[in-house]
Amino acid sequence: MVSTIEETESLPEEVPQGLKFLFEEWLEEILNETEKILQKEPELSNKELARRLGVPLEGVAYLRHRLQSKNF
Structure with missing residues (x-):
């Protein structure tokens, strides 16, 4: 597994x-x-994404940041 x-x-x-x-x-x-x-629903709000993932709102901001870093 890659870290x-x-x-x-x-x-x-x-x-x-x-x-x-x-x-x-x-x-x-x-x-x-x-x-x-996000591939299925790219305009999904952070609040809704947090609800679906079961993570705090701050966690969603971090996850979005990590995905942006990964894709560049």
């Missing part, structure tokens, strides 16, 4: 490695789900 967390975004060292891997897997899955939803 989805960039060097500047790494989790603290005190977080166990196994937990870091679980987080990276979850982040990759939710990014893929976000991408699928």
